Amino acid sequence: MKKEKVEQEIEKEAAEELNVIEEDMEVHNEQVENKEEVVLTEDEKRLLELEEKLATSEDRYLRLQADFENVKKRNVAERAANQKYRSQIIAEELLPALDGFQKALDTQSDSEQMEALLTGMKMVYGQIMTALEKEGVEAIPALGEQFDPNFHQAVMQDSDGSKESNEITMELQKGYKLKDRVIRPSMVKVNQ
Numbered sequence: 001m002k003k004e005k006v007e008q009e010i011e012k013e014a015a016e017e018l019n020v021i022e023e024d025m026e027v028h029n030e031q032v033e034n035k036e037e038v039v040l041t042e043d044e045k046r047l048l049e050l051e052e053k054l055a056t057s058e059d060r061y062l063r064l065q066a067d068f069e070n071v072k073k074r075n076v077a078e079r080a081a082n083q084k085y086r087s088q089i090i091a092e093e094l095l096p097a098l099d100g101f102q103k104a105l106d107t108q109s110d111s112e113q114m115e116a117l118l119t120g121m122k123m124v125y126g127q128i129m130t131a132l133e134k135e136g137v138e139a140i141p142a143l144g145e146q147f148d149p150n151f152h153q154a155v156m157q158d159s160d161g162s163k164e165s166n167e168i169t170m171e172l173q174k175g176y177k178l179k180d181r182v183i184r185p186s187m188v189k190v191n192q
Contacts, residue, residue, distance in 0.1 A: 010057050014050075021047045087135040088178050094128065095176060095184055101125045102174065140175035142168050142186040151175060151182060156189040163191045 024043035105122060109115055132138075140151045147154060147166045158169040168188045175186030 007061065010054075010061065014054050017050050021050065085178060085181060087132075087137065088181070088183060091132060091135070091137045091176065091178055091183055094132070098125070098128065099173065101128070136179040137176055137183070140177055140182070140186050142171040142175065142188050144168065147188070147190045151177070151185055152188045152190075153185040154190045155187050158189050158191045160191050165191060167191045 021043060024041075025047075027043075101121060101124070105118060105125060107118070109118060142152060145152075145168050146164075147168055152168065152175065155172060156170075160169055163169055167190070168186075169191050170189035171186055172189065173184075173187035176183045
């Protein structure tokens, strides 16, 4: 919208000034026909100045247009990133609750009441994980994998001769990622 207004104003000014110059040039051409010597008149000097001014204005206009296009592209990219990672905040808020669920599910029980409670908790945990997976949140695999500092945080070392060097021998806290972005790295124990 602004671009069109600027363009129209530049064209209007240029057209008005060119009309004045053309009239002056006609008068000048008549005078030149009567004289053999050609000397730049004030109108011709003004014409050269106006042409230079027009070239400067066109250059400024093109630069503004390029800046506008760059801002527009940047806004589109930011909106796409915001849409892609829109569920990151809620996922980060739910991670401590998921950790608590996991600890509760890892408990052993001998009573039927406790088993029924654990079964219900497993169902709720599964529903939460399904909802998060639909949004692109997934657990980072750790146990038995090679240590990767992009996805894992080593907090302990192990010396197990039966395992490879840099192999993860224990996962102390589960890590999660949202699409291609790590929300929380896995805290692991790594073999030397």
